[in-house]
Amino acid sequence: MDKNTIYFAGGCLWGVQAFIKTLPGVVDTEAGRANGETNSLNSHYDGYAECVKTTFDESVVSVTQLVDLFFEIIDPYSINRQGNDVGLKYRTGIYSENANHIEAVIDYIARRNDSEKIVVEVKPLTNYVKSADEHQDRLSKYPNDYCHIPKELLTRYRK
Helix, strand or coil: CCEEEEEEEECCHHHHHHHHCCCCCEEEEEEEEECCCCCCCCCCCCCCEEEEEEEEECCCCCHHHHHHHHCCCCCCCCCCEECCEECHHHCEEEEECCHHHHHHHHHHHHHCCCCCCCCCEEEECCCEEECCHHHCCHHHHCCCCCCCCCHHHHCCCCC
């Protein structure tokens, strides 16, 4: 198995994790925060984006396929907002330590024929902090918690 890791930020991480963990080829997910200014989660003003660390098997699913599926659950034209989640930490973004992943995402966005400008942040991962245990697989534990993603999308690809 050829494992790879990429980080998806799409508003509140609870729903993003619930969706991504059901996708074909996804081996593991972890709720966290990407590209912040510190190694701590103690501040709400540290520049982080709520994200889901996604480990996947590239022999089953490509980066481009994952990005295409991720675009099903986000509004790629919205800046610092997804659903009722508003603020810098709820921005949409895709991050990776692998330059080939970043290039694939940039190519994917460039090939889309959107009438509006896509504002998804695409950058190398510079910092990542795992979220507290209470945020890991939150919607599995509390299925009625708030989620900006429609429930039918959360189960569309259930394994």
